[in-house]
Amino acid sequence: MKPWTAKRLVWMIAISLLVWVVLATLCLMVGSTGEFGWPTKQAFQIRLEPVLLASIVGAALASAGVVYQAILQNPLADPYLLGVSSGAMLAAYLWQLPWATRFLVTSSGWAFGQQSAAFAGALIAIGIVFALASRRGRLEPITLLLVGVIVNAINGSIFMLLNAIVKDTATPGGPLAFLVGTIQTTGLSTRQEIAAPVVIGIGWLIILFIAGQLNVAMLSESESLSLGVRIHRLRWVALLIASLMTASAVAISGPIGFVGLVCPHLARLFVGNDQRKLLPLATALGAGLLAVADAASRKLAARGGIDTLLPVGVITGLLGGPFFLILLWQNRRRGSVV
Amino acid sequence: MDRMAQLLEASNLSFSYGVRPVLREVGISMSSGEVVALLGPNGSGKTTLLRALLGHLHAAGSINWDRRALSSWTRRELARHVAYLPQTPTFDAGQTVLDVLRLGRAAYWTAFGIESPRDAEVVESNAKLLELTDLLGRSMDELSGGQRQRVFVGRCLVQEPAAMLLDEPSTFLDLRHQVELCDLLRRLSREKQIGVLMASHDLNLAAGYSDRLMLLHDGAIVASGSPSDVLQPELLSRVYGIDIQRIESPGNIPVVIARPQPTP
Numbered sequence: 001m002k003p004w005t006a007k008r009l010v011w012m013i014a015i016s017l018l019v020w021v022v023l024a025t026l027c028l029m030v031g032s033t034g035e036f037g038w039p040t041k042q043a044f045q046i047r048l049e050p051v052l053l054a055s056i057v058g059a060a061l062a063s064a065g066v067v068y069q070a071i072l073q074n075p076l077a078d079p080y081l082l083g084v085s086s087g088a089m090l091a092a093y094l095w096q097l098p099w100a101t102r103f104l105v106t107s108s109g110w111a112f113g114q115q116s117a118a119f120a121g122a123l124i125a126i127g128i129v130f131a132l133a134s135r136r137g138r139l140e141p142i143t144l145l146l147v148g149v150i151v152n153a154i155n156g157s158i159f160m161l162l163n164a165i166v167k168d169t170a171t172p173g174g175p176l177a178f179l180v181g182t183i184q185t186t187g188l189s190t191r192q193e194i195a196a197p198v199v200i201g202i203g204w205l206i207i208l209f210i211a212g213q214l215n216v217a218m219l220s221e222s223e224s225l226s227l228g229v230r231i232h233r234l235r236w237v238a239l240l241i242a243s244l245m246t247a248s249a250v251a252i253s254g255p256i257g258f259v260g261l262v263c264p265h266l267a268r269l270f271v272g273n274d275q276r277k278l279l280p281l282a283t284a285l286g287a288g289l290l291a292v293a294d295a296a297s298r299k300l301a302a303r304g305g306i307d308t309l310l311p312v313g314v315i316t317g318l319l320g321g322p323f324f325l326i327l328l329w330q331n332r333r334r335g336s337v338v
Numbered sequence: 339m340d341r342m343a344q345l346l347e348a349s350n351l352s353f354s355y356g357v358r359p360v361l362r363e364v365g366i367s368m369s370s371g372e373v374v375a376l377l378g379p380n381g382s383g384k385t386t387l388l389r390a391l392l393g394h395l396h397a398a399g400s401i402n403w404d405r406r407a408l409s410s411w412t413r414r415e416l417a418r419h420v421a422y423l424p425q426t427p428t429f430d431a432g433q434t435v436l437d438v439l440r441l442g443r444a445a446y447w448t449a450f451g452i453e454s455p456r457d458a459e460v461v462e463s464n465a466k467l468l469e470l471t472d473l474l475g476r477s478m479d480e481l482s483g484g485q486r487q488r489v490f491v492g493r494c495l496v497q498e499p500a501a502m503l504l505d506e507p508s509t510f511l512d513l514r515h516q517v518e519l520c521d522l523l524r525r526l527s528r529e530k531q532i533g534v535l536m537a538s539h540d541l542n543l544a545a546g547y548s549d550r551l552m553l554l555h556d557g558a559i560v561a562s563g564s565p566s567d568v569l570q571p572e573l574l575s576r577v578y579g580i581d582i583q584r585i586e587s588p589g590n591i592p593v594v595i596a597r598p599q600p601t602p
Binding site: 001002003004005006009208209211212213215216218219220221222223225226227228229230272273274275276 | 389393394414416417418420421424426427433436437440441444445447449451452454455457462497
């Protein structure tokens with residue numbers, strides 16, 4: 001047996017980075033207009049920001065997916081399906097409405113403002129989902145997803161209702177795009193563009209730090225304890241961090257679906273279910289593939305003319321939804337819990 | 339008993355689920371290299387006692403491992419000292435034998451789950467000891483019940499424990515694998531001076547392999563001592579609520595059997 005050394009971890013991270021660099025470079029070569037190829041300096045400047053933003057959002061969602069799947073021992077867990085994303089979305093949206101900022105003018109100068117709101121929203125959503133899905137301290141996988149879906153639907157409805165009442169026109173890209181999830185560069189403050197990567201980066205490092213314990217957390221509670229893991233504390237810490245990362249991403253992009261579900265599963269095909277290897281690769285795939293999906297949505301939108309907007313959430317939903325169904329089907333055939 | 343080798347010393351353990359008492363003033367001790375079997379009917383408190391000794395449940399009373407109060411051990415420290423095999427051990431779908439074994443070293447990993455060369459050595463030497471070397475790459479799903487249980491014993495052993503607590507380790511095994519497992523456990527206790535405490539439903543198997551038996555009834559210890567002391571037919575009949583007969587056998591280890599109950 002070859003021990004998992006610090007050197008191998010560094011290699012794993014380096015390879016993952018390379019995967020992301022390749023995918024991100026591909027995106028830079030695709031523009032909404034013009035030919036495929038090495039970008040001009042001007043095109044590079046336009047394209048870099050959405051690629052980086054999509055990467056940050058994708059990385060956060062994919063690593064949150066890794067955590068949720070390990071901690072909840074549920075291969076179908078994902079920040080979007082659990083309702084965490086839509087909770088964060090609604091709260092982030094409330095925060096940026098004109099009336100909200102009027103009352104909260106003192107805190108509007110705080111860099112983490114909208115992210116904090118999104119975090120609170122994420123926690124409320126996950127609190128509701130957990131409260132309704134747990135019976136005698138155990139989470140029931142099917143109920144968990146069912147409640148998540150309903151929470152999503154309610155949050156979406158409240159969002160649209162508010163939208164109609166306040167006649168909001170200020171939301172960048174239009175409110176509908178934020179509902180589906182989109183990478184928009186115009187509405188973000190510089191502060192937020194710095195704060196989100198910092199929060200997501202720190203959160204990611206903490207998850208990597210506890211990745212070995214996440215392997216143990218996939219066993220039963222008594223086994224985790226007797227293998228030296230304080231499982232209850234680990235669960236809380238991991239879920240809080242995953243929710244914080246999700247919220248930071250959602251504050252930028254709205255709830256983009258299925259990234260957190262698909263990317264960990266793709267990474268598993270290559271490195272198995274050892275969280276120490278899975279986290280770096282799943283993160284890189286999340287970052288790279290969301291950037292690709294975003295580039296694709298821009299290219300597709302450009303074919304429809306200059307006013308057309310195709311939120312990236314539409315692409316991930318179209319690809320990820322069927323992927324979810326296939327996973328569900330496979331799990332049923334294998335006769336496992338879900 | 340050698341006081342220096344005292345591994346576990348617990349007294350006055352009481353625990354209840356809500357208002358229902360499960361353990362009543364239980365005292366238990368174990369030395370290094372000793373095999374102790376915990377007997378008793380379903381619901382007599384065997385599993386609860388094991389979990390209390392590990393601190394998974396907070397029982398009233400005092401528990402000392404190596405003369406140190408349980409509360410002063412960190413989870414990591416305790417995991418390097420006491421291994422636990424629950425009644426239904428689990429693994430993640432698709433895990434190989436090696437994956438399962440290396441998890442037993444989790445309490446030795448440093449930050450980021452980094453393993454040392456020693457972690458690899460311990461896994462390899464224990465795999466060899468348990469004749470698992472050829473199975474290391476195999477998926478757990480493919481193994482037989484006996485092989486699987488050997489892997490889980492291996493996961494305990496790589497913790498390099500001074501004590502092993504096992505909850506009915508032989509329940510789902512056939513006769514041959516039951517005997518092989520008990521042979522293995524006794525050999526480990528003798529060679530590595532590991533204290534073995536196992537809950538068991540099989541009175542005769544336990545009698546054959548244990549230095550000491552403890553009989554639990556309704557959360558209290560009603561008998562403790564050598565197999566021939568504890569396996570008293572009247573006592574067993576009362577505890578299990580059926581008619582039990584004792585047959586003396588060579589080697590001074592009695593055999594007990596349940597007599598068919600009269601049809602009403």
